[in-house]
Amino acid sequence: MFITSNPFAGLAQFGITPGMMQIFVILAIIAVVAGILLDVAHKKSAKYFFEHTERMKKLATRQLSSSEKTSMLVQVILNEVLTSSEFHNPKRRIAHLLKMYGFIIFVVSSAVLIFFYPTEQYAGFWGLMWRVGAIMLAVGGWWFFTKLRVDVLSEGKKWYKLARADMFIVSLLGVSTFGLLWCFFQGVVGSTALALLFFALFLISAVVLFGGVYWSKFGHMFFKPAAAYQKRILMADGSRENLPPFYKRAEVLDQSTMDLVRDIPADQKFGLCIMKDEPNHY
Amino acid sequence: MPTFVYMTRCDGCGYCVDICPSDIMHIDTTWRRAYNIEPDMCWECYSCVKACPMHAIDVRGYADFCPLGHAVRVHRDEEEGIIAWRIKFRSGRIKDLVAPITTKPWGKYIPDLKQVPAPTKEQRESQLLFNEPKYIRLDDGDLYTLESQGLKMRQGVYY
Known part of the structure; x- marks a missing residue:
């Protein structure tokens, strides 16, 4: 069965042994950790994070209990981490979920295939999951890259115009797309030359993805949950990052400033809001 | 700012x-x-x-x-x-x-200026802009002010 075959088992014909693949995975993990640590040290993001926390503590109006903090941690995991609730654009949110879960499934199944089924032609469930992860990553990635990327959606640039900020998404697209093509030409077409070509492109993409953490936004998957947790804490302890308090419309409509615009018909005064009314100027 | x-x-x-x-x-x-x-x-x-x-x-x-x-x-x-x-x-x-x-929905409330009467001679010579927003009533019944509305300025709040 093609859909459960193990693409890594076919690498022996190119002289790549299981030991070499396993060393590559270990080096990739080391590169990711080193890249993130260098990134944190260079941008001083951790220093800023803790200094900002201390600054906001002075503005706090109440002390949060440990149970409240635990509850917020659970909410961050459920909302920001597992369901990407920070995205206001639903299409961007769906694309992000496809990329995130696709990437996790793809990376985990790759590691399982390399360490536990390195020479077996068929790997059953994990062979299938490797394809599912790659397809999810490719679908979400290409959708984001060609339609939803802010350069395309808001800046009006062509989808193929690249910038340094695209390093992460392009390497993800390379890993998933070239991985699927390599697997296809190796398993279905049986073309050694094309399989070797796409495997080489897959390998280059993987090196850029895991070796370029310092320059790409790979680290956001670790920083974002911490920032989301901090934001929830600041909103709950009263400091609110200097934001104004929440108001109810009924409480403020009778204030004197409202009298100055009282003749405006209600349907014109309270039109659709920005988030509910997509811009259509492109 | x-x-x-x-x-x-x-x-x-x-x-x-x-x-x-x-x-x-x-x-x-x-x-x-x-x-x-x-x-x-x-x-x-x-x-x-x-x-x-x-x-x-x-x-x-x-x-x-x-x-x-x-x-x-x-x-x-x-x-x-x-x-x-x-x-x-x-x-x-x-x-x-x-x-x-x-905020208004995109594309709504765009004034149809073809239908707006041309300014009169008095309007042309006026200090006011031709198409002042009518809800602040610069050209129709005077401007709402704090004074005309019986409102008072609160410390630190400027309109």
Whole structure:
């Protein structure tokens, strides 16, 4: 069965042994950790994070209990981490979920295939999951890259115009797309030359993805949950990052400033809001 | 007071780029975060400040309350249909202002100027603009003022 075959088992014909693949995975993990640590040290993001926390503590109006903090941690995991609730654009949110879960499934199944089924032609469930992860990553990635990327959606640039900020998404697209093509030409077409070509492109993409953490936004998957947790804490302890308090419309409509615009018909005064009314100027 | 972006808060959604009437809010090509490319050309309409869902855009205050701990923050509450501002002076004084959201749907309420009568000779010679917004009544029944409405100025609040 093609859909459960193990693409890594076919690498022996190119002289790549299981030991070499396993060393590559270990080096990739080391590169990711080193890249993130260098990134944190260079941008001083951790220093800023803790200094900002201390600054906001002075503005706090109440002390949060440990149970409240635990509850917020659970909410961050459920909302920001597992369901990407920070995205206001639903299409961007769906694309992000496809990329995130696709990437996790793809990376985990790759590691399982390399360490536990390195020479077996068929790997059953994990062979299938490797394809599912790659397809999810490719679908979400290409959708984001060609339609939803802010350069395309808001800046009006062509989808193929690249910038340094695209390093992460392009390497993800390379890993998933070239991985699927390599697997296809190796398993279905049986073309050694094309399989070797796409495997080489897959390998280059993987090196850029895991070796370029310092320059790409790979680290956001670790920083974002911490920032989301901090934001929830600041909103709950009263400091609110200097934001104004929440108001109810009924409480403020009778204030004197409202009298100055009282003749405006209600349907014109309270039109659709920005988030509910997509811009259509492109 | 032109706007600026806290890049640590920005997530590069592009709402500010969409809404900026001066086309000066753009996305940085290295980090994919928004920034004001030309503060000198900022109209100070604060559309970007209000539109930002991450509260990542602030206002660079004038010398009477900046630098040293000042802040101008805004929360746009779409459910309640109101906008609330908090101005924090460097002395620690805080002013909260609140107003209704007046954003209109895209493409609606565009004036059909073909149907508008041409200005009269008196209007042409008037100090007023031809098409003053009618709801502030500059050309029809005079302007609403605090005095005419029997309102009083509160300390620190200027209309």
